[in-house]
Amino acid sequence: MNKENIMRRHSITFRLLFIVTIAYVASAFCVLLLANYQLYGIIDKSQRAVYAEKLDSILGTLKRQYQRLRVTGMVEAYEADFKESVLKALRQTYYTAPDQQIYPFIIGAKGEVVMHPKLPYNDMSLANAEYTQNALKSKQSDFQYIDETGKRRWCIFKYFRKWDWVIGYEVPLKIKYADAKKLRDRLIVTMSVITLLVLLSLLFLITRFTRPIIRLTEISAEMAAGNLNQKIDIRGEDEIGVLARSFTRMRDSILEKITDLAGKNETLHQEIAERKQAQKALLDQHQFLQLLIDAIPMSVFFKNTDGIYLGCNDAYAQLLGMSKDEIAGKGVHQVFPKAFADKYHEMDQRLFNEPGVQRYEAQAIDSDGSIHDVLINKATYQDESGKVIGLIGAMLDITTSKQLEKERVLLATAIEQAAESVIISNRQGTIRYVNPAFERLSGYTQKEIVGQNFRILKSDRHGETFYREMWDILSQGKIWSGRITNRIKDGTLCVFETRISPVRDKTGEIVNFVSLNRDVSKEVALGAQLQQAQRMQAIGTLAGGIAHDFNNILASVIGYTELAIDDVEKGSL
């Protein structure tokens, strides 16, 4: 049963109609019972009177007949004929239909049938019947009985003394009370119609009276559903009018409060949204940070002031051979051997005692039992009040870098102590490193030369073709070797026996060039001096002549020039 049906069943209209209907039906039923009782009494009385009159009429006929019989003066002679005559007349008068249900009858003193519509004259079948005996005994009365077919009948009878006859009338109760039934049926119909009309009128009136209440109910339902802008169009000075006005005031008050609440709610929503946004941002940030620390190759962890891990990154978890969730909630002694754990714990306590940043090298053991050199950086963090609530640490595995450093130191020492000068440049020719031998050879210090281009050493003794060919060879990843004349810091030209090798990275790409140089200038100079000496010897002769000519010309030029300078006012040029 839905809500509407339940409400309809409990509505005022329904209840009032139900009560009135019950009251009307009950009153109608009572009236009907009372009317029925009274009516049966009236009918009994009237029927008794009616049929007594009918019997009197028959008795009158019999009496007149008997009187005429006596008038004849020959009673014995005529009696049978007169009886037959009067019975014939009575039959003709009263037995008009073959199956009539109401009929008079006459029974003789011995119970024999004198006149009956169905039984022959002198029939004795009724003689022993209870009602016959009753009739013969009481002579004049009426009573009800049930006949042999089970039908209820009413019998009224009187006595004709002259012939010792009981004259009676038999009436089925159904017919006797037919008028009562008809009246009762009409009464039922009339009362039903009246009840219906009254109910319709009441329905109209109740509907009219309850319409404002129903309207208020609908409005309250609408308001309950959230629609507070319902128009309350109910007026009047009665209780419903007062109720409607109170309802309007209540609605207005609710509207006001709702508007206020809506504003607050809006603010709250905004705050919630902001908080959600902040929470999301925080979560994002947390995730980001988690990702970030996970992305960091070095091990990162954070603990509370009790030394309990609150979290770590993948690298740290990998180092310990445990999952991050396994690590969280554990202390340092639960994840490291005691020797390592004691050191870490001591350092943690020291940091908490002196909040700030802590950096130290230590050793760590991984899940495989390998011991690593690590650089540990720790820092405390505080809550909003500034209270230290934990630390965050980063552990950098420096085992490899330490090894490489050793190797690099070895190589550097070798290069540093090498007799040949070594220059390392990048692909663009920018010098990245020179060894002490180069410093001694070139006069440039490492500080001066690093960052400079190879061109600083260019001497103009080689054409572009020389350098292009050299570069082509180097670009192909091949080693170039040869002599090259470079200008050193003091401007002196030095011939270097040079071997330049390209240096490749792991991908095979050329990233640097290493140049090994040996100064062969003296060797070249000796060879050139010899050659020059020979050449000068030949030319000297030629030049002596020419020089004499030129000196003559120049002597004049120079002389006049000096004279001109003297004539010019000092500072005007």
Place this chain on the structure above:
Amino acid sequence: MKKMHITLLFFCFGAFLVINGLCPLGDAQTGKDLIPKILVIHSYHPEFGWTSGIHAGLRSFFEDKDIRVELKVIYMDTKRHTSETFKKKAALKAKKIIEAWKPDVVIASDDNASKYLIAPYFKNTDLPFVFCGINWDASIYGFPCRNVTGMIEVGLIPQLIEVLSTYAKGTRIGFLAYASLTSRKDAERYKTFYNIELSEKYVETFEAFKKAYADFQEQTDMLIISGDLAGMSDWNMQEAKHFAEKTTTIPSGTIQPPIIFCTLIGYTSVAEEQGEWAAETALRIINGEKPVDIPMVQNKKAKVYLNMTLAKKLGIKFPMELIERSTFVEELNRP
């Protein structure tokens, strides 16, 4: 809108009442013009038994059949006023009423109305007349004619003789009557109409009556006594009755009520039959039939009186059929 509906409802209800209430009045108003007018002219006065019987029959016909007619009744009263002048004046008075009232049909009972009114003034006119109670022969007034028909009154002698014959030892019939012209004419009519033989004695005194009565007990087998004997100046009904009860040895009868106390059987005409027939015939004429097309008839009904004292004396046991349709004279008021 609601008010309009209520107004419409009241209007319909009012119209219903008006239609149901006024229509019967309209019908009555219209029907009043159609009620036929019948003028009844009795020759005698209203207290006269025969006349009152005719009138009762006439009225009962219309009332029993619930036929609405407008009846106007005139009594010429010529039984108590027997002069010719009175009779003619009474006729003229009736004539004026006819001309003034203009009835649709006129019913005239007994001879004087026909003799003094219809025959001289209205025979073969357009006004239809129905007569009744004319003795034996209407042709003396020229009936039937174009506008007149009726019922003739005859004595029920044959029926009486038939019953008396049942109890008589022979066929000889005595006729005892007052010595008057009318009685003699009656005897002649009996003999002429019914072809019977009568042994007649006419008396003028009560003693003569007793002697003649006693003689007839010896001389005839059955006796018919005329009712006009009761008109004799010295007639004593009580004594006559006792005399009859003492003397009678043969069955006797009469067709006239006054004398039934002295006879075994009274077989009298029924005045109501005349009135009923006249009323029925007037109605037929009103409904379109012409008087000339309605043949004249004779009365047939009889009222039977049985004198059970004489019957016991004679040892006669009547059949129940006769008893059932008879009145015992002992049941009547003593004479």
